[in-house]
Amino acid sequence: MNTILEVRNLVKHYPGVKAVDGLDLSIQPGICFGLLGPNGAGKTTTIEIIEGIISPTSGEIFYKGSPPTSDFREEVGIQFQSTSLLSFLSVRETLETFHNLYRNPMPLEELVSLCQLEDILDRYNDKISGGQKQRLMLAMALVNDPELVFLDEPTTGLDPQARRHVWEIVEKIKTRGKTVVLTTHYMEEAHILCDEIAIVDKGKIIAKGSPDDLLNKHCSGVTVSLPRESFPKSPEEIFPEGSGKCGAWKLFETQKRYEFRTNNVNECVNALLNIGTDLSYMTVRSQNLEDLFLELTGHQLRQ
Numbered sequence: 001m002n003t004i005l006e007v008r009n010l011v012k013h014y015p016g017v018k019a020v021d022g023l024d025l026s027i028q029p030g031i032c033f034g035l036l037g038p039n040g041a042g043k044t045t046t047i048e049i050i051e052g053i054i055s056p057t058s059g060e061i062f063y064k065g066s067p068p069t070s071d072f073r074e075e076v077g078i079q080f081q082s083t084s085l086l087s088f089l090s091v092r093e094t095l096e097t098f099h100n101l102y103r104n105p106m107p108l109e110e111l112v113s114l115c116q117l118e119d120i121l122d123r124y125n126d127k128i129s130g131g132q133k134q135r136l137m138l139a140m141a142l143v144n145d146p147e148l149v150f151l152d153e154p155t156t157g158l159d160p161q162a163r164r165h166v167w168e169i170v171e172k173i174k175t176r177g178k179t180v181v182l183t184t185h186y187m188e189e190a191h192i193l194c195d196e197i198a199i200v201d202k203g204k205i206i207a208k209g210s211p212d213d214l215l216n217k218h219c220s221g222v223t224v225s226l227p228r229e230s231f232p233k234s235p236e237e238i239f240p241e242g243s244g245k246c247g248a249w250k251l252f253e254t255q256k257r258y259e260f261r262t263n264n265v266n267e268c269v270n271a272l273l274n275i276g277t278d279l280s281y282m283t284v285r286s287q288n289l290e291d292l293f294l295e296l297t298g299h300q301l302r303q
């Protein structure tokens with residue numbers, strides 16, 4: 001099968017830290033690939049090595065089957081986590097400056113429309129909102145109409161509406177047949193946008209595949225959640241630890257609620273009713289990628 005990007009046994013050591021610890025990736029063209037994991041998992045380090053910004057301790061990178069050459073820079077687009085924009089330039093001037101750097105850039109009008117920048121073209125860079133700045137940075141990453149786009153946590157710190165605008169742009173990039181490599185620690189975002197994901201923890205990939213396949217394989221069922229005060233006695237007594245791994249039920253104690261992960265919601269609800277649990281505030285939801293992460297690593301994505 002053709003891959004646009006392949007990473008073999010990538011390792012990056014810093015003094016006292018294994019930032020990347022033997023990581024393999026294989027990405028098909030035209031998909032949105034998500035590199036997911038908590039802070040410090042090694043996502044940015046991996047992406048920066050692929051982009052050629054830092055060198056690996058060891059490992060190999062292949063772009064369209066060969067080690068990246070100077071063409072790689074022409075064919076990829078990179079949106080960094082943070083970029084300083086020149087405050088004395090307008091959005092239009094910033095785009096024009098970047099536009100002039102490439103041999104085959106995307107027509108400016110198309111770029112402006114793709115990134116929804118029409119209304120702010122004449123504003124200075126320091127007079128735009130966080131969401132607008134993120135869309136401008138996306139436009140800067142897309143100015144060369146890249147085959148492969150790296151987006152490093154493109155929605156961190158954005159409000160829900162601004163986040164949705166970024167998601168729309170990512171969907172449009174995919175519609176143009178481009179490949180997107182996205183890092184994020186928002187699992188909902190990954191589930192919505194990504195065709196395939198790799199979950200990174202402590203510099204290693206612990207699972208990869210399509211979000212739904214991974215959930216079906218490792219974490220099927222639903223999560224039943226109830227406030228603590230709904231229980232007449234401690235639920236640990238009713239559902240002892242180890243009574244089933246995603247099979248029967250598994251108890252998680254969050255700050256204010258108990259959660260039961262179960263494949264048999266009827267059995268779970270019956271058991272709760274039998275001991276006089278008040279179900280008035282019960283919620284039932286499908287498993288998500290946060291649950292998958294917990295299942296695979298034993299720790300929460302955000303501690």
Ligand SMILES: Nc1ncnc2c1ncn2[C@@H]1O[C@H](COP(=O)(O)OP(=O)(O)OP(=O)(O)O)[C@@H](O)[C@H]1O
Pocket residue numbers: 014015017018019037038039040041042043044045046185
């Ligand atoms: N230049 C550096 N020198 C020393 N340690 C580093 C350096 N860069 C990263 N690290 C360490 O390597 C590990 C991986 O960091 P990295 O930034 O790749 O994680 P990440 O998954 O991108 O996290 P985040 O979601 O916070 O961006 C962390 O422990 C980090 O402290």
